[in-house]
Amino acid sequence: DADVTQTPRNRITKTGKRIMLECSQTKGHDRMYWYRQDPGLGLRLIYYSFDVKDINKGEISDGYSVSRQAQAKFSLSLESAIPNQTALYFCATSEPLSGRGETQYFGPGTRLLVL
Amino acid sequence: DQQVKQNSPSLSVQEGRISILNCDYTNSMFDYFLWYKKYPAEGPTFLISISSIKDKNEDGRFTVFLNKSAKHLSLHIVPSQPGDSAVYFCAASDASDSGGGADGLTFGKGTHLIIQP
Numbered sequence: 001d002a003d004v005t006q007t008p009r010n011r012i013t014k015t016g017k018r019i020m021l022e023c024s025q026t027k028g029h030d031r032m033y034w035y036r037q038d039p040g041l042g043l044r045l046i047y048y049s050f051d052v053k054d055i056n057k058g059e060i061s062d063g064y065s066v067s068r069q070a071q072a073k074f075s076l077s078l079e080s081a082i083p084n085q086t087a088l089y090f091c092a093t094s095e096p097l098s099g100r101g102e103t104q105y106f107g108p109g110t111r112l113l114v115l
Numbered sequence: 116d117q118q119v120k121q122n123s124p125s126l127s128v129q130e131g132r133i134s135i136l137n138c139d140y141t142n143s144m145f146d147y148f149l150w151y152k153k154y155p156a157e158g159p160t161f162l163i164s165i166s167s168i169k170d171k172n173e174d175g176r177f178t179v180f181l182n183k184s185a186k187h188l189s190l191h192i193v194p195s196q197p198g199d200s201a202v203y204f205c206a207a208s209d210a211s212d213s214g215g216g217a218d219g220l221t222f223g224k225g226t227h228l229i230i231q232p
Contacts (some may be wrong), residue, residue: 004158012204014177033219040124042204043159045219058219090158103149106158 003027004107006091009064012113013081021076021110023091031095032074033104034058034066037088046089049074088112119207121223129231134192136226138205141186147201147208149220150179150190153202162203163190192228195208 004025013019023032030051035043035058045058047066055066063085067075078085088111092104120139128134138148146167151159165172165179165188172227178191192199206220 035219035222040224041218042119042222042224043206044222048219068150092158102147103164105161106151108158110154 004091004105006089006094006107006110008110009108010111012115014115015082017081019022019081019112021078021089021091021112023074023076023092023107025072025074025091025105025107027093027095027105028071029093029095029105030071031091031093031102032068033094034064034074034076035090035092036060036085037090037109043090046076064092078112078114083114086112086114116141116146117223118145119205119221119223121203121205121226123226124224125227125229127229127231128195130197131152131194134190134195134199134228134230136190136192136203136205136228138188138190138223139186140188140207142221143186144208144209145221148179148181148188149206149208150177151204151206151222153204153225159204171198193203195228197232199204202227205210 006028007022033048034046037043049068065077088109090109091107094102094104149164150162152162153159163177165181181188190223204223205223
């Protein structure tokens with residue numbers, strides 16, 4: 001079974017609709033992240049959460065919101081979807097390691113198309 | 116302003132030969148570097164990492180070299196195999212960030228490695 005799962009895997013929606021992408025993890029990590037990937041642009045950070053009570057904006061948070069329902073669950077919402085939010089969305093988790101960097105583990109991604 | 120740069124969008128290497136993927140960074144606060152491998156329709160998979168206190172880290176066929184003075188790192192794959200064909204992302208973080216961890220990784224745009232038989 002996958003440690004980090006994302007639902008749905010694919011989604012088509014229309015401009016102006018509200019949609020939610022969900023992420024669950026069984027790794028027991030406190031830290032969770034949402035990234036988007038656009039062709040030729042690599043991955044960019046949208047939001048991150050260090051624990052249930054801690055939510056932080058990333059590089060490109062405008063137009064998005066998140067909810068950390070539990071340690072294992074981190075949802076990304078598009079309040080009013082627009083076509084330039086068409087992208088691949090990845091959830092990731094990590095665990096802090098004192099004194100050195102941490103490795104992030106990614107889910108399989110959600111492909112979103114906004115018409 | 117791109118802080119992590121992978122200047123080769125694609126690289127073609129013959130099976131059995133060495134693949135060398137390059138990455139440059141501009142932020143001198145970065146002190147932890149990772150390489151991820153990504154197949155189509157899958158999420159990035161962690162491959163190998165290196166801390167700035169080291170200049171080399173090896174794991175099987177994969178070796179990462181770090182040149183801090185040049186702000187450059189490279190991933191060597193020897194020997195290259197067909198299953199290595201994928202997109203490789205270089206990523207960096209500032210591990211000294213408050214809380215002892217990184218507020219996300221900064222990624223390069225990726226290099227598509229193609230291993231030819």
